[in-house]
Amino acid sequence: MITLRIVYTKEGYMAFLGHLEMMKLFERVFRFNKVPLKFSEGFNPIPRMTFAAPLSVGYSSKYEVMEVLLEKEIPMETVKNIQFPEGISVIDAAYVESKKSLMAALTHAEYLIKVEFNSNIERLPVSEWIDAFTQNKEIVYEKKAKNGKMKQVNINEQIDSFKMVFQSEQEILFRATLQSGSQGSLNPETLVKVLFETYKVPQTIETIRVERIGLFFENDGVKQSIFNLSE
Amino acid sequence: MNLEALLHKVEKPSRYIGGELNTFNKEITEEMIRFCFAFPDVYEVGMSHLGMQIIYNLLNQQEDVFCERVFSPWPDMEKEMRDRGLKLFSLEKKSPLSEMDVIGFTLQYELSYTNILNMLNLSGLELYSKDRHSKDPIIIAGGPCAYNPEPIAEFIDMFFIGEGEEVLLEFVDVYRSYKKGEINKDELLLACAGIEGIYVPKYYEPEYDNNGVMLGYTLKAEVPKVIKKRFLRSFEDGFKLETMIVPFADIVHDRAMVELFRGCTKGCRFCQAGMLYRPIRERKPETIVSNIDKILNNTGFEEFSLTSLSSMDYSQIGPLVTDLVKKYEGDNIAVSLPSLRLDSFSVDVLKEIQKVKKTGLTFAPEAGTQRLRDVINKGVSEENILETYKSIFSLGWHRVKLYFMIGLPTETFEDLDGISEIANLGTYTFKQVKPEFMKKSVQVTVSTSCFVPKPFTPFQWMIQDDKESFYKKIHHLKSKLINKKVVYNYHEPETSVLEGVFARGDRKLNAVVKKAYEMGCKFDGWAEYFDHDLWMKAFEETGINPDFYTRRERSFDEFLPWDHIDAGVSKAYLKREFDNAVIAKETQDCRQGCTGCGLNVNLIGGDCYDNA
Numbered sequence: 001m002i003t004l005r006i007v008y009t010k011e012g013y014m015a016f017l018g019h020l021e022m023m024k025l026f027e028r029v030f031r032f033n034k035v036p037l038k039f040s041e042g043f044n045p046i047p048r049m050t051f052a053a054p055l056s057v058g059y060s061s062k063y064e065v066m067e068v069l070l071e072k073e074i075p076m077e078t079v080k081n082i083q084f085p086e087g088i089s090v091i092d093a094a095y096v097e098s099k100k101s102l103m104a105a106l107t108h109a110e111y112l113i114k115v116e117f118n119s120n121i122e123r124l125p126v127s128e129w130i131d132a133f134t135q136n137k138e139i140v141y142e143k144k145a146k147n148g149k150m151k152q153v154n155i156n157e158q159i160d161s162f163k164m165v166f167q168s169e170q171e172i173l174f175r176a177t178l179q180s181g182s183q184g185s186l187n188p189e190t191l192v193k194v195l196f197e198t199y200k201v202p203q204t205i206e207t208i209r210v211e212r213i214g215l216f217f218e219n220d221g222v223k224q225s226i227f228n229l230s231e
Numbered sequence: 232m233n234l235e236a237l238l239h240k241v242e243k244p245s246r247y248i249g250g251e252l253n254t255f256n257k258e259i260t261e262e263m264i265r266f267c268f269a270f271p272d273v274y275e276v277g278m279s280h281l282g283m284q285i286i287y288n289l290l291n292q293q294e295d296v297f298c299e300r301v302f303s304p305w306p307d308m309e310k311e312m313r314d315r316g317l318k319l320f321s322l323e324k325k326s327p328l329s330e331m332d333v334i335g336f337t338l339q340y341e342l343s344y345t346n347i348l349n350m351l352n353l354s355g356l357e358l359y360s361k362d363r364h365s366k367d368p369i370i371i372a373g374g375p376c377a378y379n380p381e382p383i384a385e386f387i388d389m390f391f392i393g394e395g396e397e398v399l400l401e402f403v404d405v406y407r408s409y410k411k412g413e414i415n416k417d418e419l420l421l422a423c424a425g426i427e428g429i430y431v432p433k434y435y436e437p438e439y440d441n442n443g444v445m446l447g448y449t450l451k452a453e454v455p456k457v458i459k460k461r462f463l464r465s466f467e468d469g470f471k472l473e474t475m476i477v478p479f480a481d482i483v484h485d486r487a488m489v490e491l492f493r494g495c496t497k498g499c500r501f502c503q504a505g506m507l508y509r510p511i512r513e514r515k516p517e518t519i520v521s522n523i524d525k526i527l528n529n530t531g532f533e534e535f536s537l538t539s540l541s542s543m544d545y546s547q548i549g550p551l552v553t554d555l556v557k558k559y560e561g562d563n564i565a566v567s568l569p570s571l572r573l574d575s576f577s578v579d580v581l582k583e584i585q586k587v588k589k590t591g592l593t594f595a596p597e598a599g600t601q602r603l604r605d606v607i608n609k610g611v612s613e614e615n616i617l618e619t620y621k622s623i624f625s626l627g628w629h630r631v632k633l634y635f636m637i638g639l640p641t642e643t644f645e646d647l648d649g650i651s652e653i654a655n656l657g658t659y660t661f662k663q664v665k666p667e668f669m670k671k672s673v674q675v676t677v678s679t680s681c682f683v684p685k686p687f688t689p690f691q692w693m694i695q696d697d698k699e700s701f702y703k704k705i706h707h708l709k710s711k712l713i714n715k716k717v718v719y720n721y722h723e724p725e726t727s728v729l730e731g732v733f734a735r736g737d738r739k740l741n742a743v744v745k746k747a748y749e750m751g752c753k754f755d756g757w758a759e760y761f762d763h764d765l766w767m768k769a770f771e772e773t774g775i776n777p778d779f780y781t782r783r784e785r786s787f788d789e790f791l792p793w794d795h796i797d798a799g800v801s802k803a804y805l806k807r808e809f810d811n812a813v814i815a816k817e818t819q820d821c822r823q824g825c826t827g828c829g830l831n832v833n834l835i836g837g838d839c840y841d842n843a
Contacts, residue, residue: 013235016244021479028477031562032252032531045563058239085250085479207239 001038002070004079005102007063007092007227014087015060023049025084030068033082038069052102052215052226053109053180056187061212063091065226067102098230105229108160109180110214111188116206117170126172127164129199134162141194155194158186160223170206177216177223234325237317241308245479246274249300249322252477253529255287256323257297264403264410266290266298267321267331267368271346272339272756274302279484281538282337282374282395284475289396296403299323299331303346304353306754312353319353328354331368332410336387338376341733342726342756344383347372348748351386358745360388360433365416371402377430378460378507379686379793382736383744384432389423391430392796393460393507394493396470398428424454428461435795437738443779445737445790459797459834466493466512471522474529486567487526487535489519491548495540496821498828500608500812501597501639503685504540506800509830510839511822516551523555527564534565543572544822549580556583563587570595573615578622592623595634598642599649605815606641608808616653620660627666630674631657637704637721638682638696640812647704650677651711658716676718679708681727685734686793687800689808695731695781698724725763726755731781737792740780742773801829 010017017025027047030037039045048069055061079093133139138154145151158179165173178186189208196205216223238244257263268286270277277283283300290298299321304312312319318327328334334354336347348358351370357363360370372380373391380390391398402423409419424431435448450456463469475487494511495504514522523535537555542548555566565587571577573594581592596611598604604611623631635650654675661673681701684690696704701724712719733740747769754760770777785791787806804827811818818826821839825831831839 013238013248013250016238016248017479018243018245020481021245024481025479027533028252028531030531031533032477032529037563039563057244085252087250207236209239 002073003067003096003098004070005065005067005094005096005098005227006079006090007065008084008088008090010055010061010064010088012060012087014085015058018057019051019054022051025088026066026068029082029084033078035068035074035079035082036071038071050102052106055212056210059210059212063212063214063225065102065215067096092227094227096230100229100231102226102229104182105217106181106215106226107179107183107218108177108216108223109185109212110175110177110216112165112211112213113174113176113188113192114209114211115172115174115192116208117172117203118206119203120169121172121201121203122167122169124167124201124203126167129195130162130164133195133198134159139194139198141190143190153184155186155191158184159191162191177214180215234317234320237308237311237315240311242305243274243480246302246305247308247322248479249325251479252531253474254323254476255291255297255299257291259297259324262295262410264293264296264333264406265326265331266296266333266335267301267328268298269301269328269334269336269347269350270303270339271336271343271350272303272754273305274478275480275482277302278476278478278480278482280337280339281472281488281490284488285470285472286335286395286399287476288472288474289399289470290403293400293403295407297323299326301328301334301350303350303754306760309349309353318355319350329356329368333406334368334370336370336372336374338372338374338380338383340756341376341382341730342761344733344744345748345752345755347383348386348745349753352748358748359385361385363388369406369416369419375504375507376734378503378796378798379734379736380430380432380796381437381738381792382733382740384738385741386744387432388420389429389431391461392428392458392798394462396463398426398461401426402429421452421454424452427455427459430458430796432738437792439737439739443739445792447790448795457795457797460507460799462508462510462799462834463493463512464835466490467514467518471518473522473525475526475532477530477532484536485534487523487530487532488538489523489526489535490514491519491537491539491542491545491551493539496544497541497610498608498808498818498821498826499597500606500689500808501636501682501685502540503688506687506828507798508540509799509828510835513546516547516554519551520554520558527559533563534567536567536569538569541570541572542568543570543574543577543580549576552580552583556586560587573611573619575618575622578619578626581623582626591630591632592628593632593634594619596653597634597636598639598646599635599651599653600646602815603639603642603646603649605817606812607639608812608818610817610820617656617660620657621664624661624673625664625666627669629661629665629669629671630676632676632678633657635677635679636682637679637708638701638727640682640690640693641815642704644704644707647707648711650679650708651714651717654712654717655714658714673716674718675714675716676720677708677712678720678722679705680722681724683727683731683734686791687798687805689805689812691735691791691805692785692787692789692809694784695728696724697778697782698728701727723758723761726758726761728777728781729755729763729766732777733780735780735792737780739775743769743775746773797833799828799830799834801833804828 037047052065160177162176215226372387377390434452434454438446492513657675
């Protein structure tokens with residue numbers, strides 16, 4: 001069994017493709033490029049592809065990771081030159097031996113979060129708030145669980161790092177590494193909303209734009225890029 | 232324009248982003264003729280349309296033509312656009328439609344007319360042709376509903392009747408002189424009116440008697456009295472679609488499509504397509520095979536469909552399907568056929584297809600009794616139905632879908648009972664023949680649609696059932712289809728009645744379409760948006776009685792609003808077929824011998840079919 005792991009971007013208009021659309025796009029681009037796909041058994045054989053973490057529609061990304069099983073190896077040169085629609089490009093690829101699934105191994109994702117307000121927020125002490133916010137042991141928010149019921153989650157257990165990058169008249173840019181994966185995930189928009197709710201900010205948020213910039217797994221307490229997942 | 236801000240607010244934003252595989256993006260120069268193909272429905276429906284793919288590629292092969300696309304924005308997107316004053320834009324360049332030279336609408340069904348007006352309005356264009364200036368785009372339209380263009384003739388500058396491949400290029404030729412400023416808009420319209428297959432309604436003024444019945448058209452310029460439909464003489468040598476846009480979104484028909492033939496020889500009397508797309512013209516199997524190879528190489532599709540009006544009637548369908556399955560099985564590329572006949576031969580072909588992908592089974596007996604099937608000339612016998620049941624169920628299928636029409640001419644409640652008998656025969660036969668391993672139980676799904684008499688069919692003079700009568704029949708069926716293994720779905724009669732009004736409408740209806748649009752009607756083909764009461768109000772306020780179009784039996788010598796269009800089939804033939812229908816007399820498939828529809832005499836000037 002040959003596993004090809006690919007790192008790619010999802011930017012521009014491609015940010016608006018949903019996860020199912022992405023899976024179909026990858027299959028068709030692979031078929032178009034004559035990549036020797038390995039198919040599942042059964043009545044309706046489908047290509048064996050896994051994506052480390054589905055990205056919400058509207059989020060862009062500089063770092064997405066997926067794996068596809070192949071019948072035989074093709075030159076790395078060919079893989080890196082596969083043409084996707086504008087906005088998606090392969091930035092790294094490797095054949096891997098790993099038996100661990102990307103989805104199961106993933107623990108954290110890193111984001112840039114740009115928040116736009118409808119009025120001036122330049123004077124808000126956002127950096128101080130973040131410090132206080134992250135030092136606070138417990139900030140609870142409500143989240144819809146898989147069974148549909150609301151459950152209480154402590155947001156601080158889900159934050160690995162949270163910083164403000166800059167602040168202008170009506171805009172703030174954050175950078176955050178948050179829990180993401182089978183252990184639980186923190187939505188970057190939720191983080192920002194909870195922050196501003198905690199400090200009762202009177203200004204209204206106009207838009208929140210999110211870009212993912214990294215996907216990680218934890219190995220002996222050290223975070224590494226999911227692309228390097230081995231064993 | 233900040234399109235991205237809007238895209239964050241709407242559902243399925245991929246409908247509006249363009250940039251799919253095999254789309255074009257040409258540089259806009261002074262000489263470039265900008266054409267926008269407009270589909271008056273949502274992206275997923277429009278992108279499933281083969282005609283759009285053909286025209287898109289045909290036009291973009293021309294160096295000085297750039298064909299882009301636009302679809303109806305879904306109401307959530309429309310609201311965002313209107314709130315921000317954003318005009319309707321093309322998917323390729325995201326240009327406002329007012330910057331186009333030509334906007335070409337496809338008329339696939341009557342209930343998309345309000346969407347056309349909405350798209351014109353969203354583009355900032357005047358609705359009426361007469362109110363648009365020479366700097367505005369030329370608005371053209373084609374497709375099956377263009378065969379009776381009258382209900383929207385005041386909004387469209389010109390209609391293209393029949394197959395578009397040749398006539399569009401002839402139009403572009405004339406348009407080049409207009410673009411260079413050598414002729415003005417009136418000269419362009421007049422020159423186009425002289426091209427065979429192009430109808431410019433402003434030169435044809437309808438005349439009515441005191442009751443609103445048409446008397447004929449007065450010609451306002453030197454234009455042909457009758458507009459003949461266009462069709463490719465040789466389909467084999469015609470433009471071949473060798474690539475397709477590969478959509479991102481999950482569209483209705485998400486696969487490669489390859490045409491086997493055009494036209495149909497069955498002669499079903501209710502079927503407008505069967506009359507309009509004559510004559511039958513097949514492509515050679517080797518042409519089809521190489522075509523499929525190219526299209527799959529260019530797209531990466533995992534499935535392809537062999538399309539036509541009745542693919543099982545392709546003269547070499549058996550060997551063709553066997554070859555194709557053998558060729559693509561290894562790559563997990565599936566073959567699909569859009570329509571199956573009720574016979575054992577279809578089942579054999581089906582067995583081949585299922586090697587790659589198991590699909591559901593759908594058959595269309597159309598009517599419940601032999602008598603009524605003979606009225607509509609649907610050549611399906613009771614033995615055919617029984618034999619088909621036996622073979623599919625013994626092969627291990629346990630679910631089947633059956634399509635019927637209600638409101639067919641001469642229909643009685645006995646014919647409706649026949650529908651229930653056919654469904655029950657299915658569940659009974661299943662128990663007799665099912666294989667031992669079959670643990671699942673049988674399910675027969677019956678779907679009924681409401682019959683709409685269409686122009687250029689033998690039923691074009693007939694009364695259509697009214698809403699109440701359709702509902703009575705539906706309730707009757709509900710009370711009969713009580714077998715627990717039978718599921719019954721029906722199409723709402725209200726939309727079919729409205730479709731009936733526009734199918735056989737005249738130019739007076741333009742006012743109704745406009746009124747309905749202004750009152751808020753749109754996406755009328757979608758149950759969640761169709762507003763019957765609003766439409767009835769629009770009729771009332773414009774003083775037009777819809778029953779005039781649906782509930783009135785026309786005499787054979789009445790001038791019909793589409794009598795200035797020549798679809799090839801003669802009125803004499805349609806009358807003859809009408810008479811045969813009334814006495815339930817079958818007419819043979821014209822592959823077995825000419826049935827004299829007149830197409831060979833009127834449009835071909837010789838025998839109909841080569842290699843068919």
